[in-house]
Amino acid sequence: MSPSPEPAVGDELPRMVIERVDAEKMKTMAALLADSNPIHWDVDAVRALGMGDAPVNQGPNNLGYVMNMLGDWAGGVERIRHIRVRFLDNVFAGDRLEAGGTVTAVGDDGAVECDVWLARDGTHAVLAGTATLDGQPHVVDAGHRPDH
Amino acid sequence: MTAAKTTPAVDELEALVGWRFPGGTYTVEPWRVWLTNDVIGAPQRTDGIAHPMFCYYAAMAGLGISIDEMFTLCGASADDGPMFGECDVQQLRPLEVGAAYTVRGEITSAVRKEGARTGVFDIVAFQLEVVAPDDQVSSVVSNSFIFPRRPS
Numbered sequence: 575m576s577p578s579p580e581p582a583v584g585d586e587l588p589r590m591v592i593e594r595v596d597a598e599k600m601k602t603m604a605a606l607l608a609d610s611n612p613i614h615w616d617v618d619a620v621r622a623l624g625m626g627d628a629p630v631n632q633g634p635n636n637l638g639y640v641m642n643m644l645g646d647w648a649g650g651v652e653r654i655r656h657i658r659v660r661f662l663d664n665v666f667a668g669d670r671l672e673a674g675g676t677v678t679a680v681g682d683d684g685a686v687e688c689d690v691w692l693a694r695d696g697t698h699a700v701l702a703g704t705a706t707l708d709g710q711p712h713v714v715d716a717g718h719r720p721d722h
Numbered sequence: 723m724t725a726a727k728t729t730p731a732v733d734e735l736e737a738l739v740g741w742r743f744p745g746g747t748y749t750v751e752p753w754r755v756w757l758t759n760d761v762i763g764a765p766q767r768t769d770g771i772a773h774p775m776f777c778y779y780a781a782m783a784g785l786g787i788s789i790d791e792m793f794t795l796c797g798a799s800a801d802d803g804p805m806f807g808e809c810d811v812q813q814l815r816p817l818e819v820g821a822a823y824t825v826r827g828e829i830t831s832a833v834r835k836e837g838a839r840t841g842v843f844d845i846v847a848f849q850l851e852v853v854a855p856d857d858q859v860s861s862v863v864s865n866s867f868i869f870p871r872r873p874s
């Protein structure tokens with residue numbers, strides 16, 4: 575997907591949907607990051623902390639989804655010049671997420687500023703922030719996009 | 723997990739500002755790139771460009787201390803329930819698969835706050851530079867952790 579030829583303030587970025595957050599992928603990420611926190615794989619640990627009944631997604635994964643949404647729109651994640659987010663709530667295995675955003679400014683050099691968000695069921699915000707995308711697109715190999 | 727320490731006094735907390743991490747190196751290994759792309763649902767690319775999440779991963783892996791050690795430095799432990807505050811990633815140029823990066827940085831702020839609902843908590847922020855083999859900064863990553871300070 576490519577950005578509209580001339581993004582304008584107020585444009586909604588195409589939403590990206592993650593139908594179901596996968597607990598098995600949290601295990602892979604825990605191993606990749608050497609993350610010792612059991613809330614990412616041990617449901618008993620999550621329950622003992624009173625956090626619910628499903629593993630908690632790693633915060634950086636949630637940021638990664640938003641970056642993917644931006645990359646889908648902009649023609650590649652390498653066009654993300656700057657992104658700043660706050661983590662507002664946990665994401666759990668099985669959650670359905672939507673990532674989206676709104677164009678807030680377009681610079682003379684074509685750089686695009688956006689508000690971005692990630693929401694459970696499209697309504698409950700779990701991450702919010704801002705991003706700046708480079709004006710010059712890159713040619714990228716779209717490659718393979720795994721299902722979630 | 724590291725044992726919790728006594729909550730630092732405000733002046734002890736503020737003295738953390740300017741503390742420099744030992745730093746280290748991080749190589750963007752192709753297998754890590756593949757698995758990370760699979761986890762976060764990003765395309766598997768063939769052009770040697772790593773996903774911008776690797777700016778974050780490189781910075782955190784190159785701190786030179788573990789996250790548990792960082793919590794200890796801040797007078798906390800994982801048992802205290804520290805949380806991510808903000809995450810700020812500047813991608814000055816994309817990281818390259820296979821390249822080895824140097825990481826350097828320091829704690830940039832440390833403040834105590836109190837909320838009606840949350841009680842007393844500290845916010846410790848730090849900034850890290852991810853430096854390419856040609857000595858150019860590829861990424862600047864700023865993060866903060868929130869440390870609840872529950873009464874003991």
